[in-house]
Amino acid sequence: MYGGRSLYIRTLVLMLLSIARSEHAVPMEKVKKTNRYGLPHIVRQVNLKAVIRQMRQMEVFSKIDLARELGISTTTMTKLYAQLETDHVIEKSPERDTSFGRPKILYRLAPTLQVGAIVIDVETTTLCFSDLQGELLIRNQISFPTGDHLQNLFARIEKEFTRLREKLEAPCRLLGVCIPGLIEKDSGKSMLNPNLHWLEETCPAKELGERLNCPSILMHEEKALNRAQPKATDDLSDYITIDFSAGVGMSVVANGKYLSGTSGFAGEIGHIVMNPDGKLCGCGNRGCLETLASDLVFHTETGSPMDEALLQLEKGEQRTTEAALKVIEEQAKGIAAVINIFNPKKLFVYSRLAEAYPKYIETLRSKAGKRSLTLSFDRCTIETTRKGKLQGALLLTIDQLIEQATF
Numbered sequence: 001m002y003g004g005r006s007l008y009i010r011t012l013v014l015m016l017l018s019i020a021r022s023e024h025a026v027p028m029e030k031v032k033k034t035n036r037y038g039l040p041h042i043v044r045q046v047n048l049k050a051v052i053r054q055m056r057q058m059e060v061f062s063k064i065d066l067a068r069e070l071g072i073s074t075t076t077m078t079k080l081y082a083q084l085e086t087d088h089v090i091e092k093s094p095e096r097d098t099s100f101g102r103p104k105i106l107y108r109l110a111p112t113l114q115v116g117a118i119v120i121d122v123e124t125t126t127l128c129f130s131d132l133q134g135e136l137l138i139r140n141q142i143s144f145p146t147g148d149h150l151q152n153l154f155a156r157i158e159k160e161f162t163r164l165r166e167k168l169e170a171p172c173r174l175l176g177v178c179i180p181g182l183i184e185k186d187s188g189k190s191m192l193n194p195n196l197h198w199l200e201e202t203c204p205a206k207e208l209g210e211r212l213n214c215p216s217i218l219m220h221e222e223k224a225l226n227r228a229q230p231k232a233t234d235d236l237s238d239y240i241t242i243d244f245s246a247g248v249g250m251s252v253v254a255n256g257k258y259l260s261g262t263s264g265f266a267g268e269i270g271h272i273v274m275n276p277d278g279k280l281c282g283c284g285n286r287g288c289l290e291t292l293a294s295d296l297v298f299h300t301e302t303g304s305p306m307d308e309a310l311l312q313l314e315k316g317e318q319r320t321t322e323a324a325l326k327v328i329e330e331q332a333k334g335i336a337a338v339i340n341i342f343n344p345k346k347l348f349v350y351s352r353l354a355e356a357y358p359k360y361i362e363t364l365r366s367k368a369g370k371r372s373l374t375l376s377f378d379r380c381t382i383e384t385t386r387k388g389k390l391q392g393a394l395l396l397t398i399d400q401l402i403e404q405a406t407f
């Protein structure tokens with residue numbers, strides 16, 4: 001008797017978990033019998049997420065078409081629409097579908113449903129808002145120097161955020177705060193920040209959220225860059241992004257899962273020691289990959305500001321080209337190691353050298369090919385990143401808003 005009851009509870013728990021994790025809509029009619037376990041509420045949340053995911057792929061949609069697309073009844077869909085309309089998540093579109101018989105009312109995601117993203121980079125901080133389609137509102141994007149003082153930066157962010165929010169005339173539902181360095185995933189604390197030491201021991205999303213009176217989440221810059229790469233049509237379950245900008249960072253998706261490590265510190269390829277007697281790194285060690293392979297190293301070597309150094313590289317100036325090739329050589333060593341370890345299908349690389357050196361990918365590929373295992377290398381495509389951290393930060397913020405399904 002006990003065994004039977006235990007098995008029943010186990011089955012029920014497994015069913016609840018599978019529904020809660022589901023990305024697909026669940027017909028309410030199939031689960032009515034388990035009402036007393038609160039199942040319909042979970043199903044409603046799952047359905048809400050499925051509906052919004054689907055809406056993001058369609059510009060306008062009718063109740064019937066969306067219900068058919070997701071395989072749920074129009075009665076369930078009518079209830080979900082009512083909730084979404086009350087919460088100002090969707091609104092009636094001025095367009096009408098007149099293709100068959102009586103014109104159908106079409107809906108769209110409310111353009112007033114906004115999320116924000118703040119990307120705090122070593123040199124520049126960028127702030128912008130977007131609707132749930134992930135359309136960046138360029139006219140509402142602003143960049144300013146990050147500086148080297150925490151409270152000054154937060155005061156500037158507060159000023160610009162307030163100004164932009166007033167212009168939008170819409171609340172920001174969730175704000176994604178994107179930073180470099182090692183972030184402890186449970187506490188949301190910046191633990192080590194080799195290039196922005198003054199951010200260490202702070203919880204930037206929590207502090208900014210309170211200051212701006214807006215729910216906020218913290219994210220790692222490499223995770224944001226990684227999120228921005230796949231297209232909707234891509235079937236990518238094993239891909240890696242490597243960022244050679246100011247520091248050197250990596251993010252890995254393996255078997256469809258993002259690797260964060262036990263504490264959230266995974267991917268710090270920039271601090272692999274290449275030469276123990278090399279230059280001092282921001283992490284305290286010497287000769288890390290970051291001290292040899294970043295864009296920062298390139299423009300320091302040339303002795304010119306970055307834009308000027310890139311211009312010289314574009315013109316084929318010999319000393320600048322040599323400096324670029326030296327950096328690419330080190331980047332290739334890092335890439336070869338990554339290909340050997342993870343056997344990815346695709347590797348996205350970000351480096352500003354690609355802007356000015358037309359043979360960048362070709363050279364990188366040739367150098368990395370000589371240092372990696374042929375079997376793994378031949379099955380991996382290397383290309384430059386398609387979109388930047390800002391787009392990725394917005395997408396991660398939208399993902400989280402939909403995941404919470406609390407509009």
Ligand SMILES: [Zn+2]
Pocket residue numbers: 194270271272281282283284285288290
């Ligand atoms: Zn280091």
